[in-house]
Amino acid sequence: MPTFEYAPAPESRAVVTIEDSYGLFIGGEWTPGHGTPFATINPATGEHLSTVAEATTDDVDAAVRAARTAYTRVWSRMSGTDRGKYLFRIARIMQERARELAVLETIDNGKPIKETRDFDVPTAAAHFFYHAGWADKLEYAGLGSDIRPHGVVGQIIPWNFPLLMLAWKIAPALAAGNTVVLKPAETTPLAAMLFAEICQQADLPPGVVNIVTGAGATGQSIVDHPGIDKIAFTGSTAVGKMIARSIAGTEKKATLELGGKAANIIFDDAPIDQAVEGIVGGIFFNQGQVCCAGSRLLVQENIVDDVVRRLKRRLETLRLGDPLDKNTDVGAINSAEQLARITELTEAGVAEGAERWDTGCPLPKNGFWFRPTLFTGVSQSHRIAQEEIFGPVLSVLTFRTPGEAVAKANNTPYGLSAGVWTEKGSRILWIADQLRAGVVWANTFNQFDPTSPFGGYKESGYGREGGRQGLAAYVRSGGVA
Amino acid sequence: MSRIDVRKTYKLFIGGAFPRSESGRSYDVYAAPTREGNRAFLANAAQASRKDARNAVVAARKAVAGWSGATAYNRGQVLYRVAEVMESRRDQLIAEVRSAEGLTAARAATVVDAAIDRWVWYAGWTDKIAQVTGNANPVAGPYFNISAPEPTGVVAVVAPQGDSLLGLVSVVAPVVATGNTCVVIASQEHPLPAITLAECLATSDLPGGVVNVLTGDPAEMAPWLASHLDVNAIDLAGAGSLDWAALEADAAGNLKRVRRPSTDEDFTATPALSRMTDFLETKTVWHPKGR
Structure with a gap:
């Protein structure tokens, strides 16, 4: 195969002021x-970007009080139409400042500019646009006859989609009439800082959105604060369980969007080249740091050699490097901690007897990097088949019958997402029924939309984000629903 | 000379069968006190153990595939059949509720009628809940996208402790209407109506294991159900007098869906939809469109 050389095509950083x-x-x-x-750095270079305040319990208390005051005096009294107008404004400013948001997100997170520019930022703006329209139509959402906001919502978001997760949390909360205290992840606070500026630009009433930075202790202060009516959390299953325990016996509500170990099932009648594209997007999108990543590839036994050969060939064409380069497919791992976890789990894969392959591409000297990696000969009991790696590592397993595919796919405490590839319609619908997962992608993978509910079964958490079902998490209903 | 009556042995209801507690234990059940404060002995009820609770979870899990896979129409037929069978035992149920709870005959009849009607109400919901809580999603791309509710799986239920029949039906029927199976801890003090209900369920084409009824001490059994890793959700309706915060904390071990205790719930009122939706998952399926 001929190799093409690409000239560097870096996106300008000049648009962003940090x-x-x-x-x-x-x-x-x-x-x-x-x-x-604490410092936040560029994970692709190790460069120091900025220093960010750590919120103490008292600071969180101040934020909750500000949110309560804004809720009582302003936001809960405002008409839905006016709330919606603020959200539309925010959506528009995000679109106007899209380039800036994309570059900042790439610098702080390490993900390719191609993804922030074409996915993270436009989808985040779309979330505000979608929910803006709900603000004055809540009584049509089919959620009951007498629906009210919870009050003050505490929101804790992860580092893998800093801006998009912020949008998933804030947009529905505000549309439903809640005010929020949000904590971005400690390694990726900058998008939220810019979002705060956008709130000011939109003249959003003070206290409707409060942003506090910090690590786990700050998050715990939010969860434990008696003035918080509802918690919305996206992150690991271990922390999700801690939150569920913390709020036990209180009146606090919670939605938890946690880990996953999605199966991506390939039948022998699937369009293989399309499936290979779907597999690659499913696990290497955002360096595999995606809770719904298709990290377990289940291939029908008779085609596994063909699929693995095509997969390797495709992976060798992925360009890993400067996330700001518009041709980059694979960016940096978000942090040293995450890189250590990926390394540890892949070493366990080798130690347990699976066969490791990676692209062998050169890695930049500074920053945190991991080559797209594939394991064959993986069995159900291997740690790389059971634990969430949250990195660019794909475990390949095989099956013979549809029943075996379903049994293996469901053999996990998680239940966030799953994929199935086959040309047979009836089989798609049967498999979709059998899979214990909140999102099933058939002949596609990793699709997201503000109108489409996202969230898991089992230990992937509870509650949905997006769509009518996502809105339901931000209202209390009286009446008959 | 009057006839010596044949008294009933009240047992558990697990997997469609009526076993005694594996522990061999039973406890005395008394009628509500008379005006003079006397409490007549009614029966010995089985006192279920931790092992019985676990056996019930196994039976409930075994029943999930069949019951959740049954058509909604079929589930509706079965639930309606439960109402029919209860109607034919109406006098017995009235007598049992009356002696247990010390109600007037008229009040007991009202409660039993409401319990029967509740099955009819949920029988009608089985094939409508997906239409009410599911929908197509107009995503911004060439994809077919649909969200529909699915049962969460095995649901543990601590039934209301005072309202022995209507309360029980009001928490069990919505759980099984949508395709879940359940393990329910009945009212400790008034367990007899629950066992008679179980006899109605056993003769209503409800597959064995869909509803499993335990009698005994909720404080003893509930922690094992709350921490059981093969239970998907727990309804703490009747756990208000227990340490329900500890039960909810135990439930976090595998992130069970938790419905907290109801305070002074009026079971004669039209039920909240959340009695069903709290034990449902939303599944969203995507497929590309193309020529």
């Missing part, structure tokens, strides 16, 4: 935090 330090966004103002400020 401050030397950031405080907490409370009551519409920047205020200093009282904890120990």
Whole structure:
């Protein structure tokens, strides 16, 4: 196969201004935090980007009080139409400042500009646009005759889609009439800092959105605060369980969007080249740091050699490198900790007897990098088939019958997503019925839309985000529903 | 000379059978106190153990595939049949509820009628809930996209402890209407109507294991169900006087869906839809469109 050389095509950083330090966004103002400020770095280079405040329990308390005041005095009294108008404004500003958001997200997270520009930012704006329209139509959502907001919602989001997860959380909460205290992940706070500025630009009433930065302790302060009516969390299953325990016996509600170990099932009648594209997108999108990633490939036994050969050939064409380069397919791993976890689990895969293959591509000197990696000869009991790796690592398993495919796919405590590839319609529908997962992609993978509910079965959490079912998580209903 | 009556032995209901507790234990059940404060002995009820609760979960799990895979129409027919069978035992149920709870004859009849009617109500819901809570999603791309509810699986239920029949039916019927199976801990003090209900269920074409009824001490059994890793959800309706915060914390071990205790719920009122939706998952399926 001929190799094409690509000239560097870096996106300009000039569009983004990063401050030397950031405080907490409370009551519409920047205020200093009282904890120990921490650094955020560019994971692709190790370069120091900014210093961010750490919110203490007292700071979280101030944020919750600001949110409560805004809820009681302003947001809960405002008409749905006006709430919606603010959300439409935010959506528009995000579209206008899309380039800036995309570059900032790429710098802070390490994901390719191609993804932030074409997926993260437009989808985040679309979430605000979609939910803006619900704000004055809640009584048509079929969620009951007397629906009310919860009040103050505490939201804790992960580092893999910093802006998009913020949008998934804030847009429905505000549309339904809640105010929020949101904590971005400690390794990726900058998108939320820029979003705070967007809230100011939109003249969003102070205190409707409050953003506090910090790590686990700050998150725990939000969860434990008595003034919080509902928790929305996206992150690991272990932390999700801690949150569920923390709020036991209280009146707090929770939605938890947690880990996954999705099966991607390929039948021998599938369009193989399309399936290979779907497999690659399913596991290598965002360096595999996706809770719904198709990390377990289940291939019908008679085609496994062909699929693996085509897969390897396709993976060798992926370009790994500078995330700001518009031709880059695979960016940096988000942090040293995450890289260590991926490394540890892949080493366990080798130690347990699976066969490791990677693209062998050169890795940049600085920053955190991991080559697209594939394991064959994986069995159900291997850690790489059971545990969420959250990295660009695909485990290949085989099956013979549809029944075996379903049994293996469901053999996990998780249940977030699954994929199936076959040309047979009746088989798609049967498999979709059998899979214990909240999202099933048939002949496609990793599709997202604001109108489409997302969330898991079993230990992948509860509640949905997106669509009518996602909206339901942000209202209480009286009446008969 | 009056006839010596044949008294009934009240047992558990697990997997469609009526076993005694594996522990061999039973406990005395008394009628509601008379005006003079006397409580007549009614029967010995089986006192279920941890092992009985686990056996019930195994039976409930075994029944999931068949019951959740049955057509909604079929489930509706079966639930309606439960109402028919209860109607034919109406006098017996009234007598049992009356002696257990000390109600007037008229009040007991009202409660039993409401319990029967509740099955009819949920029989009608089985093939409508997906239409009410599911929908197509207009995604911004060439994809067919649909969201529909599915049962969460095995649901443990602590039944209301005072309202022995209507309360029980009001928490069990919505769980099984949508295709879940359940293990229910009946009212400890008034377990007899629950066992008579189980006899109605056993003769209503309800597959064995869909509803499993345990009698005994909720404080003893509930922690094992709350922490059981093969239980998907728990309804703490009747756990208000237990340490339900601890039960909810136990349930976090495998992220069970938890419905917290109801306070002073009026079971004669039209039920909230959340009695069903709290034990449903939303599944969203995507498929590309193309020529």
